[in-house]
Amino acid sequence: MQVKRTPKTYDVCIIGSGASGGTAAKVLTEGGLSVALLEAGPPLVPERDYKEHVWPYELPHRGAGIGGRARQGLEDEFLAPNGAWEIEGEPYVAAPGSKFRWFRSRIVGGRTNHWGRIALRMAPVDFRVRSHDGMGDDWPLSYDDVAPYYDKIESYIGVFGSKENIPSAPDGIFLPPPKPRCTETIIKKACDHLNILCIPSRLAILTQPHNGRAACHYCAQCGRGCITASNFSSSQVMIPPAEKTGRFTLITGAMARELVVSKDGKIEAVSYIDKASREEKRVHARAFIVAASACESARLLLNSRSTLFPDGLANSSGVVGRNLMDTVGSDGGGYFPALEKMPAHNHDGVGGMHMYLPWWKFDRKNDFLRGYHTEFGGGRGMPGVGDYDDLCDEHEGYGASLKQECKKKYGTYIGFAGRGEMIPNENCYCEIDPSAVDQWGIPVLRFHWKWSDNEIKMAKDMQETYREITEAAGGIYLTATRPDGPNPHGIADGGVIIHEVGTVRMGEHAKTSALNQYCQAHDVKNLFVTDGATFVTNADKNPTLTIMALTWRASEYLLDQAKKGNL
Amino acid sequence: MPISRRDILKSLTLTAITGSVLRVIPLEAAEYAHRMVRAERAAAVNQIYAPKFFSAHFYKTLQSLCQTIIPSDDQAKGAMEAGAPEFIDLITSENKEYQVALGGGLMWLDNTCIDRYGSAYLDCTPQQQKEILDLIAYRKNAKQDPSLGQGIEFFGFLRKLTADGFFTSEIGIEYLGYIGNTFVKEFPGCPPVPEA
Numbered sequence: 001m002q003v004k005r006t007p008k009t010y011d012v013c014i015i016g017s018g019a020s021g022g023t024a025a026k027v028l029t030e031g032g033l034s035v036a037l038l039e040a041g042p043p044l045v046p047e048r049d050y051k052e053h054v055w056p057y058e059l060p061h062r063g064a065g066i067g068g069r070a071r072q073g074l075e076d077e078f079l080a081p082n083g084a085w086e087i088e089g090e091p092y093v094a095a096p097g098s099k100f101r102w103f104r105s106r107i108v109g110g111r112t113n114h115w116g117r118i119a120l121r122m123a124p125v126d127f128r129v130r131s132h133d134g135m136g137d138d139w140p141l142s143y144d145d146v147a148p149y150y151d152k153i154e155s156y157i158g159v160f161g162s163k164e165n166i167p168s169a170p171d172g173i174f175l176p177p178p179k180p181r182c183t184e185t186i187i188k189k190a191c192d193h194l195n196i197l198c199i200p201s202r203l204a205i206l207t208q209p210h211n212g213r214a215a216c217h218y219c220a221q222c223g224r225g226c227i228t229a230s231n232f233s234s235s236q237v238m239i240p241p242a243e244k245t246g247r248f249t250l251i252t253g254a255m256a257r258e259l260v261v262s263k264d265g266k267i268e269a270v271s272y273i274d275k276a277s278r279e280e281k282r283v284h285a286r287a288f289i290v291a292a293s294a295c296e297s298a299r300l301l302l303n304s305r306s307t308l309f310p311d312g313l314a315n316s317s318g319v320v321g322r323n324l325m326d327t328v329g330s331d332g333g334g335y336f337p338a339l340e341k342m343p344a345h346n347h348d349g350v351g352g353m354h355m356y357l358p359w360w361k362f363d364r365k366n367d368f369l370r371g372y373h374t375e376f377g378g379g380r381g382m383p384g385v386g387d388y389d390d391l392c393d394e395h396e397g398y399g400a401s402l403k404q405e406c407k408k409k410y411g412t413y414i415g416f417a418g419r420g421e422m423i424p425n426e427n428c429y430c431e432i433d434p435s436a437v438d439q440w441g442i443p444v445l446r447f448h449w450k451w452s453d454n455e456i457k458m459a460k461d462m463q464e465t466y467r468e469i470t471e472a473a474g475g476i477y478l479t480a481t482r483p484d485g486p487n488p489h490g491i492a493d494g495g496v497i498i499h500e501v502g503t504v505r506m507g508e509h510a511k512t513s514a515l516n517q518y519c520q521a522h523d524v525k526n527l528f529v530t531d532g533a534t535f536v537t538n539a540d541k542n543p544t545l546t547i548m549a550l551t552w553r554a555s556e557y558l559l560d561q562a563k564k565g566n567l
Numbered sequence: 568m569p570i571s572r573r574d575i576l577k578s579l580t581l582t583a584i585t586g587s588v589l590r591v592i593p594l595e596a597a598e599y600a601h602r603m604v605r606a607e608r609a610a611a612v613n614q615i616y617a618p619k620f621f622s623a624h625f626y627k628t629l630q631s632l633c634q635t636i637i638p639s640d641d642q643a644k645g646a647m648e649a650g651a652p653e654f655i656d657l658i659t660s661e662n663k664e665y666q667v668a669l670g671g672g673l674m675w676l677d678n679t680c681i682d683r684y685g686s687a688y689l690d691c692t693p694q695q696q697k698e699i700l701d702l703i704a705y706r707k708n709a710k711q712d713p714s715l716g717q718g719i720e721f722f723g724f725l726r727k728l729t730a731d732g733f734f735t736s737e738i739g740i741e742y743l744g745y746i747g748n749t750f751v752k753e754f755p756g757c758p759p760v761p762e763a
Contacts, residue, residue, distance in 0.1 A: 053748055057737050061658060067658055180756060219749065342757075345755075381745070383735055386731065388730035391730075400640060403638065406730065
């Protein structure tokens with residue numbers, strides 16, 4: 001079989017169209033470079049793919065999906081095409097004794113199509129963890145290095161929030177926050193009483209018209225995709241300006257297989273499988289940006305073996321695949337009788353929380369290192385399948401009393417989601433499975449995972465805190481967790497929070513890291529990795545905003561190198 | 568030929584692209600398009616449903632059970648009017664586990680009624696129907712009579728699916744008092760809490 005190559009050599013080829021790939025495409029094309037972007041999935045067509053404003057009864061399955069398989073979980077029928085826990089024909093493996101789940105996306109825009117839009121800056125101390133508490137490693141750059149790029153990204157995409165001067169949660173450039181919902185009002189009151197910080201959240205949703213996009217219309221359905229592009233997604237906010245430059249080529253259905261190295265040790269092309277024809281094709285470029293998501297990027301590098309780089313690309317240090325981190329997650333919830341008194345009213349708001357709890361115990365010694373923030377929500381949302389499972393089990397019976405109980409309890413629940421920092425450990429990594437390939441013939445990943453005590457202590461603190469807040473608000477905490485078993489204190493399995501990072505980390509030294517502070521490989525000068533793989537630590541801040549800021553910074557560096565003729 | 572919602576959405580998108588770098592649809596136009604989607608779907612809903620999995624007898628039993636679990640009252644109609652049996656039949660037709668749990672569960676109910684009362688559930692007197700349902704509607708009853716275990720499991724599952732079917736219907740959503748899924752210029756926040 002003959003390998004087909006596109007006749008053109010692009011300035012830059014980007015692999016992946018999510019938060020990172022989209023940002024790189026915009027900055028590089030606007031900076032004058034020609035860019036080809038490879039996306040493993042299909043194009044996104046909002047007017048076809050989005051189910052914004054659809055009622056459950058307008059779908060035959062009411063949102064439960066075929067066979068009711070989506071009664072619970074992330075794959076309900078309403079969500080924007082985004083990704084899945086299992087992709088047919090593209091398996092991954094967990095090593096014996098390890099549980100790890102991997103949510104992957106195969107569509108233009110990647111996981112930004114329905115992410116939580118939570119846009120938090122890392123704090124200065126988050127870049128200096130080893131200096132601060134002796135664990136993990138410092139980043140090769142500081143908050144001050146990244147801050148101008150946080151400014152740029154926030155200014156461009158639009159993030160609401162409020163100035164608070166909290167050391168653990170730096171302020172940004174914010175649009176005004178929306179007013180609190182009833183659920184948020186009562187939690188805020190309880191938190192004030194307990195001296196726990198509760199402030200307006202910071203989400204990439206427009207509370208005012210911004211850069212040509214309409215303001216939010218408060219339907220609470222960001223996860224379904226927004227036809228007015230009033231929230232941020234790479235597909236609607238990053239890719240279109242790149243397209244407008246005329247220097248952008250989007251290649252969909254393209255599953256990157258290997259980066260091809262020339263004799264002089266530079267990358268000359270990427271080999272990919274064209275899914276439609278199952279043919280092997282190549283794109284040639286002067287520089288490559290790998291932004292396929294942390295674990296896919298590590299997989300691509302590890303699968304790119306050559307005589308020059310027998311252990312995979314950018315891997316002379318051996319760190320590729322190592323230092324895999326997710327976020328520490330433990331959830332809980334309660335019943336709040338005070339909410340029964342609320343008259344029927346529109347509770348929708350934006351598609352996410354209007355308030356949240358940043359890490360507040362940064363000024364004292366705790367049972368564990370680092371910190372967590374808390375997301376919370378509930379109340380009178382649009383009813384959906386699976387919402388009544390717990391109530392049915394608790395109330396039992398049938399008839400008028402069951403019906404009335406459902407009405408009485410509607411909108412009276414609030415759930416909390418703790419999201420904390422995991423410290424990387426040697427038991428958490430991914431590697432190429434020695435035997436399995438996917439349907440495209442590409443060797444797949446095998447995951448190893450084990451939480452350490454610090455994470456479990458953090459999960460315990462989350463549970464205690466949510467009980468305390470619930471009770472302070474006059475509620476009844478309903479979550480019961482065990483200190484032992486496979487998920488102590490309710491800690492989620494690895495990967496479940498979908499914040500996997502760290503697998504191609506940056507650092508000052510080529511012996512202990514794969515990339516420099518500009519996301520450029522120490523070993524291969526025309527190779528950049530810009531997604532969450534670059535992270536040295538995984539602060540309690542959701543990674544997306546930092547991924548975009550680091551990508552913007554790396555892209556400007558690349559533009560500068562191109563101007564100097566160094567590509 | 569009447570203009571379809573796809574045509575409208577397509578034309579909206581094209582206009583939007585020429586006017587802006589971004590694929591943005593003006594709010595009012597989007598709202599109009601959404602209303603069309605809704606009308607289209609509503610029209611499709613009004614057809615008579617032919618069960619895909621349950622036989623006529625068991626579908627009637629299912630309807631009766633759904634309506635007993637969430638009955639009609641002076642505030643709102645019940646689970647049957649809300650389309651819960653259709654919803655349950657549809658997803659059961661696509662799910663082998665549900666077919667065993669619900670198909671088998673309904674047969675268990677008939678068998679048990681025949682053993683106890685001499686006739687299938689639908690042919691029992693209202694008093695007999697109440698008696699058997701009161702037994703399988705509570706987990707604690709299995710402690711006294713372990714032979715109820717399968718019935719309790721079945722009824723617990725059917726109760727959840729009936730609640731799903733009812734509370735995701737137009738009737739159920741109105742009954743709960745959910746207000747939203749709409750376009751508002753500004754979010755009003757939490758209304759004042761009425762004094763007790």
